[in-house]
Amino acid sequence: MDKLSNVFGENVFNDAVMRARLPKATYKALKKTIEEGKPLDLDTANVIAHEMKEWAVEKGATHFTHWFQPLTGVTAEKHDAFLNPMDDGTAILSFSGKELIQGEPDASSFPSGGLRATFEARGYTAWDCTSPAFVKDGSLCIPTAFCSYNGEALDSKTPLLRSMEVISKEAIRVLRVLGNTTAKKVIANVGPEQEYFIVDKKLYDQRKDLILTGRTLFGSMAPKGQELDDHYFGAIKNRISDYMKDLDTELWKLGISAKTKHNEVAPAQHELATIFTTTNIATDHNQLVMETMKKVALKHGLVCLLHEKPFAGINGSGKHNNWSINTDDGENLLNPGKTPQNNKQFLLFLSAIISAVDDYADLLRFSAANPGNDHRLGANEAPPAIVSIFLGDQLSEVVRQIVEDTDGNYLSSSKLKIGVSTLPDLPKDATDRNRTSPFAFTGNKFEFRMAPSSGSIAGPNTILNTTVADVLSKYADRLEAASDVDAEVDAIIKESLKAHHKVLFDGNGYSDEWVEEAAKRGLPNIKSTVEAIRSLVAPKNIEVMSKHGVLTDVEMHSRYEVHLENYIKTINIEALTALEMAKRDIIPAVIKYSTSLAESINAIKSTGFDADVTAQGETLTEISKLTASAMKKVKALESAISTACSKEDSYDQAYSYRYDVFEALNSLREDVDKLETLVDSKYWPMPTYTELLFHV
Template identity: 60%
Template structure:
């Protein structure tokens, strides 16, 4: 057996380990909870806890932690040792069922959007048995949900699990109306999130205050060479990067993470890792671990992993493509077209549910990817525009068009496309070209939601997508369950859905300016920035959607609205403060020093030789002086805008504050950067206070 198969999952308390260490009946009861959603028996928890502790201690673990995902967007953990005192000043290693099932972290110290006040600190973590426990850095990590003392979800996992339950229930309702699905008891969404990232040398990172504080460069003139030659994409991986990838894969495989594909991305110093699909909540956990391990592994190799969506201007930013599909517990992918009238019709119904969901809840999908970092990326040449649309490809679009118009589908059977009567053409997974400009593209047997930012958790996007599709499946089931003529009602339902929601289907170039105008004509939303998008989360239709399925309460939605607004404002404020410090303490003094050197050179030339030509120095001195004046003025303006922004932050309207940061502070930052970047292009390298873009992007040899 080779090394990879030996180490894969070695640090995971997975099904194989549980089967070997748990009594047969205990294992059977636990699997009913994991696979069937049955309530966990406390006695089972006691046995599992003891077996889990023994396994972890054998592997060198001394502590355990409830590992959860608060609304910070990263993970959290509080470590407790297994030790319990006994007589004689000795200790034993113990871990109770109660410690496994429930923890009690401070709920007031995490973002809550007003749900928890400082004096209301109690919160709970609850074991998620559907996500395997694992060992990380000598600590047993137990994946958990996190909620407040009053029951509201304070994390990203709880709503995700709720949304998975919602779509499963509604999908099963629909499936049981079709022959051949009698054995289906549950449906699971699966995700394969592709992760993009940058690697730069730590020596240059340490000299960039903006990268240290914000994760992106706030200043930086374009390097002579960027991605113009398209020579980095899929190019030879540099030995140092290959060594990093080798170590990263090894650590991921130990944790049972299905790291599959690695390659250079488009921008210099940019790379990508893609895993094999897994159940959505596992994929979410694994992606959080992947990002953490990327940073740790890079540090071991003297590099820094940048996960910001746009760390460098002028080259591609980093996204996270969320490959989403839906499958039954009997192994059928519901987005995979079939070869019989029944399976074709079933596929079309689920396809129409997704189309309808994306159209009716465009705003939610846009909100799910909204962040200060992603605002830099969306609409640029490597990312989809802020307008939500679906790419289906020519063949599938033609099939829907034939159904809508009641005309023959020309490439196959010359009969009208009537569901349940005609066999739809069986087509392969890749019958059409890919569309990199589409935010939501059908790619054969899955949808690729391409708008997610590289630094964000995938939880929110999948919560919104699962819930929206669950709603459409619920509506379809309500209609079809009452149908006397099932095939006729099914045909009419699909036809109606296509006619009413075809506006969301767009197979063209999403980067073209004409698409913005066309989208406006179609009535599609164009929410260009985070502050524009966020208020829609509290639209009445969205509150009703989430409350219907118990995914979010209105209180939980309101809390997230507040948190995201505050987070956006805080990020822009940190960036502005960092720019001010860099401008005042580094850029302006450097400009003054260069101007002084030029003036000294002019004076020295004239003193030695009155006829000597000092036109170069004189012209440069004029340019430097002019730019210095502009930079000083723009610095003063930015500082005043930050002061005004703080005043708006004192109000109770977090949305107003976010808009002010977007419209005024962010605009002032761009003006300051423009002038400073121009100055960098004419300042000698030894006088410029920071490593250049060339130094950063080509630092890893």
């Protein structure tokens, strides 16, 4: 491997490359566009496009593509060759500023929630110059936003970019009143942690459910799971280590700061974390991380599973969204300092976040909602569906004393004495960590732990940025009109914390007691994706998103329809796959084994010997009963699908898929999983959990 520092970013048209290759005037103009939003004229764009093309061709690129993120949850790209034929039979390589700035994919073929019909196909992609272009698979990839012919956002990037501008605007207003005259903008930064499973491709290819749905629809628990806690942070197997090394290298080439890798709690589960960067770039990078994970795995004869719950009975996968806000001159606005009780700026921003999470908990819950996450939230490895905030002992005490208007002692950082003379004293944080909290303060940032492993982080961060900005805008209005700013700051902090401290909870989020307590506090407990989607059309949520120009009423309603449609189609595919597996693979295999067992019993009896066939008979009886029950449940699942499909309203249909189809599928699984434990392994038509989880 080349020197690591040379490998990092080698396939990215980053700032260093632009500074070296672009004329000084062009480089300065582009930087003004990136940093200040200044418009970029076509002549400048032509110069940038030419140098970008020359650089990309040197990297082996033959095509360019506008790389965008439609509402499918994955990325999209349409490739055009640099090659252009001439009249004399020769060809030249060209790439214009117009081609760089704007593309035109078919907008009707992507989810639009009614914004685009089949006969209204025109859509546009617009260059997002704040996220650097890169070369991948022989093409120059240009990060772009995607919108309709009428300008509505059809992607996840556009509202995210809007939300970043909004939180910067409102946070700067607050900082100006507080006396900060140097910061020009506030930047939302994110460091996502990505969990995933790895299985052998030969075994994967034998599982129709994994191929079509990303999760096992059937499967009895292996004799060993995660109960010994021996996989978490354990030694990485050689085959997985080789995969991780190649994955790191490919990500580093794309300028993605893959930093931490380790085994996760469940067998065959792992995690990769990247270093903080701007929310926009972090979102682009995370999409590339997921794509690269899958590609590199195939080269090693492996398959990467990003579904939130590919295996029942063991931990599922999430994506921890570590979010902070910083000024462009390097100040972390969520750094409490050594005495947070005296840090009014920190307390003001903390109050804004607490208020936003409390007021818009339903929107935040929606941002973590997808069919896969319904299996995961509330289980042992994931936070509950109730949105609450963990602050830790020190900050919780600060908040309590502000709310109750009392004084007292505060916890502070100290040294942890281990009791072994050769070991150093360790700095001890002022607060512990809480893995059961959906939204936890972790020193100088918040960790949103609910996000689904397969989803884009654009959604959670768009909502965080916008709702916090909304609260900050109200604070700014009051502060700008105040005659005594310092007194007004105190009043805002106290009023906000008194009104919203009910969302704070430092205890065990898995306990039944918390569910009861949360209900008493009036905190929403939105248990499924279907109910969560309704938050998109709640009047207060439409108002906050449209007020700040992040998503209009029309765009919110379109996303409501898109997410309902996605849920319906996902559960329908799972149900149809389960039916096909049950009817064509599993039940025929069980019948074949039952026949063999019956023939064995008859053969033994025909010998005339007084042989005891009680065990065989009991097994055959149990298998026969379960087979008959499974066939009834197959018919029940077919009926549930038919009932759901007959619903005309999209919400009613999604609700029926959740509470009729989904439950019927789970009921069928119960019988099939019991059958798996009784049928001879030679007859069972697919790899088991033992093989999938431990044969890598």
